[in-house]
Amino acid sequence: MKSLKKWGLFLIVFLFTSLAFSETYVAENDLQRVIDAAKDGDIIILNNSFNEKVEVIGKELKFISMGESGEISFIDDKNTENIFNEKPVIYLESATVTLENIKISASNVVGIGILNSSVYLKNVTIELNNGIGLVSVSNEKGESYVKLEMVKILDKKYRKVSGKNASLTFSSVGILGSYNTTIIANNIDISGMKKAFVLENKESYIFNSNFSENEISLMILSGNQNIINNKFKLNVQAIVAANNSSVSLINNYFDENNQDLELLSKDCSSCPKTKKFTGVLKGYSNVSKSLLIKNNFSNHFWDNE
Amino acid sequence: MKKVYFLLLIILVGILGVSANFNVYSSLLNDSVGIFRECDESITEPVTYAICVEWEDSERYLNQNCFGVCALFCDAIGNFWGKLACKSGCLGICWKPERRLCIKYDTVTIYPCKGN
Structure with a gap:
């Protein structure tokens, strides 16, 4: 008991001095x-x-x-x-x-x-010109953790346009997560990217965020990816998922995208590591403003607005 | 007597003829003709939009030029982070999505509903 007290005291002193x-x-x-x-x-x-x-x-x-x-x-x-x-x-x-x-x-x-x-990025703006905003990797034994809050990623050449028939050139990628990386993204804003996110990592939680006028907003290649309460507007493709990834889509809003959601239906012969989607898609309460065929999705996946 | 009947017949035919003519005339004046055109209650002036009438669909593909430059030299990258990032990142960067391009446009005019 005495030695425990001693250790406790030592720890407190150590903590205090290191803080001081x-x-x-x-x-x-x-x-x-x-x-x-x-x-x-x-x-x-x-x-x-x-x-x-x-x-x-x-x-x-x-x-x-x-x-x-x-x-x-x-x-x-x-x-x-x-x-x-x-x-x-x-x-x-x-x-x-x-x-x-x-x-x-x-x-x-x-x-x-x-x-x-x-x-941990808080209230950070990343401006790109033919670049990649953030690339997170880990080795076999290591682990990376990315937390984003109030982060804005945009292309320097990006100019917001209105209407569907705009011609955009995409040259940058927002975030590339791979290997043993966990991503938590809350309230982020990504526009004008080739890909806003390329997710090839262990696990992600992306919520309360805006994705507009990107070529592809979320490209999901593996891992457990949770996409909650986001807005996808005017993207060429909002979400594409391939391979054995596990995707949860809850309460997302899709508006005026060329395509809202694609689950790769056949293997890409010229692309290494890219097979058709054989993973799990779960979701409910998503809203799409486009006239897509909603038959292949489970009950309540799409909200009837 | 025959003369009287003949006169009555002429008067009757005359009345019917005028009445029929009047009906045609009045229906031309009063009948509304339905024109089916799109209107919008929120506008006050006609608005003309361009709409796509012919699309060209292109399949998704991997840009092999991009991928070749990116992926083939991953092992030659000196730093460990770059090597790992290269091996996982090239595919996502060089992937091109399925897309629809409009190759022929037409115009459509939307009128205000009031007075339509």
Whole structure:
């Protein structure tokens, strides 16, 4: 009992001292140097715009911008042959990072690259030009966790258009989740993307979000994907699902998409790893404004509005 | 007597003729003719829209140029993150959805319902 008390006291003291020693840095220039100097639990306030690539490896840090100034950007002028060959604007490896009130711009590169890490984006805007907003992967033993709240991803060239007969060019991808990644996305807004989400990861919960004028909003290739209370408007294709994925669609609203939902009905011979949909589709209370054939869906999958 | 009957017959035929003529005339004046055209209560002026009358459907496909550049060199990527991302990401990036393109348009005019 005495030794337990001792350990408890030790833990409290340890916790208190580590909290007391967490520091706040104000970064004005050379962000990577500030990151290198920071230790677990530290807060880095961005007080400038940074045109550099940065990486956080094996640390727990929080980046925050107080005003409009906090921007991390990288514009790669040369036309990259393979975007994955370049380091992302922000690279996280075995790290736990929060980004709050920050703008990230990525041109011809990936905005945020994650390997075996945990990231929380709150009130973040990612502006892309021929780039990918966020790519999360893990190795066999590792795991990645992505939490998004009030996140906006848009293409720099994107201009909102009205009407169905608009011609759009898509050049960027919003979020690519794969391997052992869990994604929680609440209240996000993605427009003008080739693909808003490519989901090839273990599990996702995407809710209260808007997807408009994308080529494909959600491309589901595997995993357990839960799509709840979202709005899909004016997309070429709102959702396409393939392979053995498990898809739950609850209370989503589809309006003026060329196609609301496609479950791949035959194997794609020229596409590796892409077979027809043999997974599970569950759902109820979804609303579609288009005249699609609703016979193949279970009762209450579509709400009769 | 025959003369009187003949006169009565002429008067009767005359009355019937005028009455029939009057019926035709009055129906031409009063009868409303139904014109079936689309109207919209929310507009005050006629509006003309373009509508598609002929579509061209294209199948989904994998853009092999994109995929070739992306996927064939995954193993050559130096960093571990890039290698993993490349192996899983190329398919999604290079996939093109099924789509319908309009190749012929026509116009349709919607009139206000009032006074239609």
